[in-house]
Amino acid sequence: MHRTGELYGHFQTMEQQKESATLGMWIFLSTEILFFGGMFLTYTINRHTYADVFAFSSRTIDLTWGATNTIVLIGSSLTMAMAVWSAQVGKKALVSLFLILTLVLGSVFLFIKGIEYHAKYVEHHIPGLNFDMYYCTSNPEACELSSGDLQKVKKELQEAEDKSGSKVAVNAHAQLFFSLYFGMTGLHALHMIVGAGLLIWLIKESFRGRFTPAYNTPVENIGLYWHFVDIVWIFLFPLLYLIDRH
Amino acid sequence: MSEHIVSPKLYFVIFLCLMVLTITTVYAAKVDLNDIIKGVPLNIVVALTIAVCKAVLVILFFMHAKYSPKRTQLIIIAGVFWLAIMLSMTLADYGSRAWDVH
Numbered sequence: 001m002h003r004t005g006e007l008y009g010h011f012q013t014m015e016q017q018k019e020s021a022t023l024g025m026w027i028f029l030s031t032e033i034l035f036f037g038g039m040f041l042t043y044t045i046n047r048h049t050y051a052d053v054f055a056f057s058s059r060t061i062d063l064t065w066g067a068t069n070t071i072v073l074i075g076s077s078l079t080m081a082m083a084v085w086s087a088q089v090g091k092k093a094l095v096s097l098f099l100i101l102t103l104v105l106g107s108v109f110l111f112i113k114g115i116e117y118h119a120k121y122v123e124h125h126i127p128g129l130n131f132d133m134y135y136c137t138s139n140p141e142a143c144e145l146s147s148g149d150l151q152k153v154k155k156e157l158q159e160a161e162d163k164s165g166s167k168v169a170v171n172a173h174a175q176l177f178f179s180l181y182f183g184m185t186g187l188h189a190l191h192m193i194v195g196a197g198l199l200i201w202l203i204k205e206s207f208r209g210r211f212t213p214a215y216n217t218p219v220e221n222i223g224l225y226w227h228f229v230d231i232v233w234i235f236l237f238p239l240l241y242l243i244d245r246h
Numbered sequence: 247m248s249e250h251i252v253s254p255k256l257y258f259v260i261f262l263c264l265m266v267l268t269i270t271t272v273y274a275a276k277v278d279l280n281d282i283i284k285g286v287p288l289n290i291v292v293a294l295t296i297a298v299c300k301a302v303l304v305i306l307f308f309m310h311a312k313y314s315p316k317r318t319q320l321i322i323i324a325g326v327f328w329l330a331i332m333l334s335m336t337l338a339d340y341g342s343r344a345w346d347v348h
Binding site: 015018019022023026027029030031033034037038040041044045048063067070071074075077078080081082085088089220223224227228230231234235237238239242244245246 | 249251252253254257258261264265268271272275276277278279289293294296297300301304305307308309310314315317318321322324325326328329332333336337340
């Protein structure tokens with residue numbers, strides 16, 4: 001009954017059945033708003049308290065990769081919406097195509113995230129793992145710092161040290177930024193991976209011709225989840241990458 | 247099925263709007279706006295306003311909230327409202343501490 005999209009006993013119409021499923025997904029997304037919201041709140045408080053350190057820490061993450069990822073993810077939301085449309089108008093081949101495109105774009109996003117995390121590893125910016133904001137000033141070639149940037153970074157670190165009192169304090173506050181960076185983007189990436197798994201299932205089912213104008217609820221609801229994860233990134237990007245780029 | 251089918255053309259227009267807003271937020275971040283209005287950190291205000299606009303576009307059109315029943319729209323607003331309580335109350339707590347670091 002469930003697998004063929006027929007009416008369950010306790011619903012009166014298919015429309016009501018579909019709306020119930022969609023409402024259930026939205027209620028789950030409301031809990032997700034608060035789940036990510038907690039980390040955004042922590043971020044807000046710490047950014048206000050350690051504004052300067054957060055600013056120059058933000059400048060060490062690559063803006064180009066971040067912006068690219070934003071475009072990739074919004075693109076994947078477009079392809080996901082198109083997958084739902086394809087099911088609604090009965091174009092079954094297009095459903096599979098758009099779901100596959102969504103998965104590809106999501107994978108590109110995760111791959112780029114891997115590149116960014118690797119850069120943080122090289123620069124000794126991973127909290128708890130030989131973290132040291134001063135590593136790049138002593139090893140500018142390893143961090144790919146030009147001589148102009150090196151001078152700027154040295155000056156910023158010195159200003160932060162004067163304000164907070166010691167190198168240890170600067171490192172502690174910078175670790176806060178990077179803990180939040182990895183915590184928030186990591187939680188987001190985890191949601192992307194779950195989304196990718198759901199997409200793989202959807203693609204498999206779409207090959208069996210399961211999604212039609214009469215029944216496309218899984219596509220719609222997994223689409224809602226995917227769009228939500230996109231919205232989280234839409235907020236993560238300016239808050240983590242665009243703190244003080246002028 | 248009485249569901250409203252959103253046209254691919256509208257999806258593409260929304261996508262283009264989202265692209266324009268993304269490019270705008272990147273370039274706005276590169277300009278120092280903080281001295282334009284005294285006492286107002288305009289850069290973050292602009293960045294968050296653009297982010298909210300992008301989220302609203304995604305929610306209304308990609309997530310079909312505009313075409314959803316009122317009870318669904320209520321749940322969406324409730325979620326945002328609870329987030330607003332968490333943010334405003336906690337920040338008010340920190341903001342009204344006379345003894346804290348900042």
